[in-house]
Amino acid sequence: MATTSHRAAPEHTHPEDVSVQTALAALxxxxxxxxxxxxxxxxxxxxSCGSFDVPVRKAALSHHFAVLRSAGLVEQRDExxxxxxxxxxxxxxxxxxxxxxxxxxxxxAV
Numbered sequence: 001m002a003t004t005s006h007r008a009a010p011e012h013t014h015p016e017d018v019s020v021q022t023a024l025a026a027l028x029x030x031x032x033x034x035x036x037x038x039x040x041x042x043x044x045x046x047x048s049c050g051s052f053d054v055p056v057r058k059a060a061l062s063h064h065f066a067v068l069r070s071a072g073l074v075e076q077r078d079e080x081x082x083x084x085x086x087x088x089x090x091x092x093x094x095x096x097x098x099x100x101x102x103x104x105x106x107x108x109a110v
Contacts, residue, residue, distance in 0.1 A: 007078075010065075015072030015088060015095035023096055026071035027103050031056055032064050036073060039087035040104050048082040 015023075026032055031054050038052055049061060056064065065085070068074040073092055076085050092100055 009078065010069055010076045010083070012075055013070050013072050015092045018070075018072040018095065020096065022071050023073070023092075023099065026067050026073060027099075029064070029067070031060075032068055033103065035064060035068065036087060036100075037104060039074065039085060040089065040100070044086040045077070045079075045084045047085050049076075049085065050082075 027036065034054055035052055039047060049065060050058075052061070054061065054064075065074060065076065069076065072095065073088060074085055075088050076083050078084075089100060
């Protein structure tokens, strides 16, 4: 149920158009990794941008989501006043098989 919003729709990069360097850089940041981990463990489209427990302000959070969209990791859509998110796991896994599985592991030494 998408509605007209006063803000521009987010731009998305398809994982096929992302280099491995861009993907790794996006996942290297602890805040972005936290966002990806939370999305990976939740239902698609169930998290609005403001629902994440991260230690950054709204402007910084918007930047982190822009980086994740540019890396092909996250898709966003507006639902009324909320912007909701989903991890593009299938698409990203097709481009970089096993990469998300590695970074989402509980044991980072593996």
